Amino acid sequence: xxxxxxxxxxxxxxxxxxxxxxxxxxxxxxxxxxxxxxxxxxxxxxxxxxxxxxxxxxxxxxxxxxxxxxxxxxxxxxxxxxxxxxxxxxxxxxxxxxxxxxxxxxxxxxxxxxxxxxxxxxxxxxxxxxxxxxxxxxxxxxxxxxxxxxxxxxxxxxxxxxxxxxxxxxxxxxxxxxxxxxxxxxxxxxxxxxxxxxxxxxxxxxxxxxxxxxxxxxxxxxxxxxxxxxxxxxxxxxx
Numbered sequence: 470x471x472x473x474x475x476x477x478x479x480x481x482x483x484x485x486x487x488x489x490x491x492x493x494x495x496x497x498x499x500x501x502x503x504x505x506x507x508x509x510x511x512x513x514x515x516x517x518x519x520x521x522x523x524x525x526x527x528x529x530x531x532x533x534x535x536x537x538x539x540x541x542x543x544x545x546x547x548x549x550x551x552x553x554x555x556x557x558x559x560x561x562x563x564x565x566x567x568x569x570x571x572x573x574x575x576x577x578x579x580x581x582x583x584x585x586x587x588x589x590x591x592x593x594x595x596x597x598x599x600x601x602x603x604x605x606x607x608x609x610x611x612x613x614x615x616x617x618x619x620x621x622x623x624x625x626x627x628x629x630x631x632x633x634x635x636x637x638x639x640x641x642x643x644x645x646x647x648x649x650x651x652x653x654x655x656x657x658x659x660x661x662x663x664x665x666x667x668x669x670x671x672x673x674x675x676x677x678x679x680x681x682x683x684x685x686x687x688x689x690x691x692x693x694x695x696x697x698x699x700x701x702x703x704x705x706x707x708x
Contacts (some may be wrong), residue, residue: 471684473514476693480506483697501704502697511698513688521674533677534670541665545658553657575628583620591618630636 490496500708518524523531535672591612631638 471688473510473517476510476690477507477514480510480693480697497707498701498704499708501700503700505700506693506697507702510693513692517686517688521677533674537668537670537673538659541668545661545665548661549654549658553654553661555654575631578624578627578631580622584616585620586623587616677703682684 480503482503483499484507484704485611487496487501487503489497490499515524519530519532521533523534591609594612595609
């Protein structure tokens, strides 16, 4: 059961028992304990509720949805100023993350369409001095059987080249250029902004509720406990 609801029910039950017992010393004590416990638990529950929900005529309620834009800006500032700084990105690149062991371009290369490359090669051959001689042996059609072997060999050669340490170093040097660094950071910032723009006030409210509502429930419990203790002391003082 919800901690807040349970605390309020227990406090209300103590108050009800005190009222039902009539004009007796124990009834007066239970009434004061129940009344103060219920007031403490209810006010703390209302405070937690007002964090996430707008209550009519209560200024300051619904603070999380009301400051939705500030919440997004804070996340954006945190990501760009604490995590994706030029220094952190440069440290990542300099830590050896860009190496043949960590960069595998083979899946990308396998998906590249090299048919236009072969077609371009055929056109170059046909307009060269070999074009006329090749025409006697079937022209372009004579080169068709070479398409698959050519593409397979090209992909293998490109994969071997991209796995070479010299290529990785050249790529690393290029990425570390100041203008390239700014381009990388710009793309990261664009992705973060795009994701943040997909958030709505309700999504933000749910995120925060899931993170802290379980812990804020203890505020209600302790509000009831301390309220009950104050009521107990008050009952003895009044008596």
